[in-house]
Amino acid sequence: MTEQESPFENPTLDKKLHSSKAIGGATFLGGPLAAGYLIQENFNALDKPTEGRNSLIIGIIATIVLFGGIFMIPESIIDKMPKQLIPLIYTGIIWGIVEWMQGDALKSHKEHGNAFFSGWRAAGVGFVALLILAAGIFGYAYMEGSNPAYDIYDEKIAEFSKNETESLTFFNHIETKDDLLLLNELNHKVLPKWDENIKIMQDLITLEGLPSDVMEQSKNLLEYSQLRFEAFQLIKKIIKEDTEKYDSQLNMLNLKIDNLLNKLNES
The missing domain is CATH 1.20.58 (Methane Monooxygenase Hydroxylase; Chain G, domain 1)
Structure with missing residues (x-):
């Protein structure tokens, strides 16, 4: 913090945030669940725990709705779709949501030269979310197979x-x-x-x-x-x-x- 700056001018000086780019990468890998967790961490750092908790809950619900909807799409249609299409769509949507909810704070954080978490950390969160999703999908497949x-x-x-x-x-x-x-x-x-x-x-x-x-x-x-x-x-x-x-x-x-x-x- 420079001599001219006050904590009110640079409220995130001693905090780390996840950039929208890092959140987007984790989302592509781990879906809305990863996005909800990372957005929650940003809100917690910005002293907005309620928004953070809501973001995680929405991320969980969005994951259930998304993959539940995918399972309902006939295989004949899924097979014709480019494999990256669905991840690109929900990643783009979540990137827009991050910019809408946290864009100003992230921009200010960057302009003040404050620290961001490593993209590798966000990727790790995305990988963990991917493992959770894989476990859920295999569980669902097992239950369906035993139907x-x-x-x-x-x-x-x-x-x-x-x-x-x-x-x-x-x-x-x-x-x-x-x-x-x-x-x-x-x-x-x-x-x-x-x-x-x-x-x-x-x-x-x-x-x-x-x-x-x-x-x-x-x-x-x-x-x-x-x-x-x-x-x-x-x-x-x-x-x-x-x-x-x-x-x-x-x-x-x-x-x-x-x-x-x-x-x-x-x-």
Whole structure:
């Protein structure tokens, strides 16, 4: 402190703060949790403990909301996103918040030539926050992996796929079998299997404990099963009545089936 300066002119003379750059780096590494802790330390140094405590609480809540939201995003969307996009977004947001809440104090601290904490210290906080996040993510993954709903879902989907595969063999010999054999196959094999698949997907839609993207896929598979059942019923009528008057209706159903299959393949 110079002779002209007073403690009121340089209130952070004997204190260390974290720069906004250091907080940003720690945030990129350890998320909002690291940011909340470092912002709290700055507020404590500025004699604002209430704001500091609130910052840490907000950092914890933001971390839970952020990663909870990420888990809800379908994997197909996550896989298409650049890996650094989400960290860059929340780091930019937090950097702006730091500048808004503490920018003037940090600027004054720097202009007076006062000391800042090393960036390595902030990075260490970010690394510890990263370890905490990793432990939470692995814990969540373990709990999800032990969810009995997944075992039920896998068992039912395997049954669904078996029915689908066996029923679609009908098209392999539609030109070689006579009408009587084809109708017999439709009545006793094909239609019952798609009726069973409809019931399977109806049961899965009501199954508790499945994530939203799996539930959405189940709804699409239910619609797919209903379309298949309707199409095979129409094929049965075409064969039984020996007519072409249902061809346009069947083509429309097949188009809907193809569109839904494309949607399912993208998910």
